[in-house]
C-alpha cells in the first residue's frame with residue numbers, strides 16, 4: 218500500500234487481487250480464496266500498456282510503462298546503467314521519459330510513427346515547439362518512422378527502423394498508449410464498448426446496475442457529441458469516481474462527458490491543452506474561429522521573472538461557445554488548461570469569457 222491509510226477514512230483496506238465476480242451471489246473472490254460480498258461494486262481496475270508485437274520485444278531491457286513499483290524500480294535501475302536509451306512513442310509519456318533520461322546524461326532517441334510527437338492531443342504548432350525543445354536538449358527525435366525489430370543476443374543491442382536505419386541502444390522504453398483492463402468485467406459478462414472500456418451509462422453504471430465502472434477501465438463519451446472517446450487520464454478518472462459514488466444507491470449526478478485536459482513540460486517549456494484541437498473540431502462538423510494572444514505572465518511585463526505566454530482558443534462560429542484551447546509558456550500553464558476546461562464544461566461563449574471577472578495581482582497573474 219503506497220497510499221497513506223488516513224486518506225481511506227472509514228474504508229477498510231485489503232491488499233489482494235480480485236480474480237472473479239459472481240453477479241448472482243453478489244460476491245467477489247480474491248486470489249487468496251477469500252470471498253467478499255457486496256451490494257454495490259465499483260470496478261476501477263485501470264489500464265495496461267499497449268503491447269508492441271514486433272520481433273525482439275521480449276528481450277532483456279525492453280520496458281513498458283506499467284504502474285507497478287517493483288517493475289518501475291527495475292526500469293529505473295536499467296536507465297541508471299544505460300548509455301543509449303531508445304523511447305518508442307512520442308505521446309506525453311514518451312516525450313517525458315525521453316527528457317528525463319536525457320537529464321541523466323544518456324544518449325536518447327525518440328521514435329514516433331506519426332508526423333509529430335504529441336500529434337494525437339496537441340495542435341501542430343505546439344508539437345513542433347516541443348520537438349524543437351527536445352532536440353535543443355540533445356534528444357534525437359525521429360518522426361514518421363517506426364521500429365521494425367529489436368536485435369541483440371539476450372539483452373537489447375540495437376533496433377532497426379522501417380526506413381532501414383539501425384540505432385544502437387541498451388535500454389528501450391515503450392510508451393504507445395493504454396488499453397482498459399476489463400478482464401474481470403468480461404468474465405462477468407458485462408458489456409464492453411467500442412474503445413474497449415467497460416460500457417457505462419451517464420451515471421457510471423455498467424450493464425449490471427449494481428456494478429459501476431470508473432477510470433481507465435471504463436468507456437468514455439465525448440462532452441461534445443457523446444461518441445466514445447479513448448481519453449484515459451487521472452482527471453477523468455477522479456471525476457468519474459465522484460459521480461459513481463454519488464449514484465451508488467440512487468441516480469443523482471450525471472456525467473456530462475469527457476474532456477481531455479493535458480499538460481506536459483520539457484525542460485522549462487510547458488504546453489497545456491483542453492478540449493478539442495482545430496482538426497478534431499472541424500472533423501466533428503464545427504465551423505471554428507480561432508483567437509490567438511501572447512501575454513506576459515505578470516504585469517507590467519517588466520516585472521522580474523516575467524515570461525511570455527502564448528494562448529490559442531477555439532470557438533464554434535455559430536454558437537460562439539468555446540471548444541478548446543492551448544497555452545505554451547515557461548512552466549506555469551497547467552492551471553490555464555484547467556481554466557479553459559472550466560469554460561468548456563460551462564459552455565461559455567466568447568462574450569462571457571471576455572467579461573469574466575478575472576482576479577489579478579502584479580506578482581501572481583497576467584494583467585486582467
Ligand SMILES: Cc1cc2nc3c(=O)[nH]c(=O)nc-3n(C[C@H](O)[C@H](O)[C@H](O)COP(=O)(O)OP(=O)(O)OC[C@H]3O[C@@H](n4cnc5c(N)ncnc54)[C@H](O)[C@@H]3O)c2cc1C
Nearest residue numbers: 233234235261262263264310432433434449450451452454
Ligand atoms: C507514466 C504515466 C504518466 C501519466 N501522467 C498523467 C498526468 O500527468 N495526468 C493525467 O491526468 N493522467 C496521467 N496518466 C494517466 C493516469 O495515470 C490514469 O488515467 C489514471 O491512473 C487512471 O486511474 P485508475 O484508477 O482508473 O487506474 P490505475 O491508476 O491504473 O489504478 C488501477 C488499480 O487497480 C488495480 N487492479 C487492477 N486489477 C485488479 C484486480 N483484479 N484486483 C485488485 N486490484 C486490481 C491495479 O493494481 C491498480 O492499482 C499517466 C499515466 C502514466 C502511465
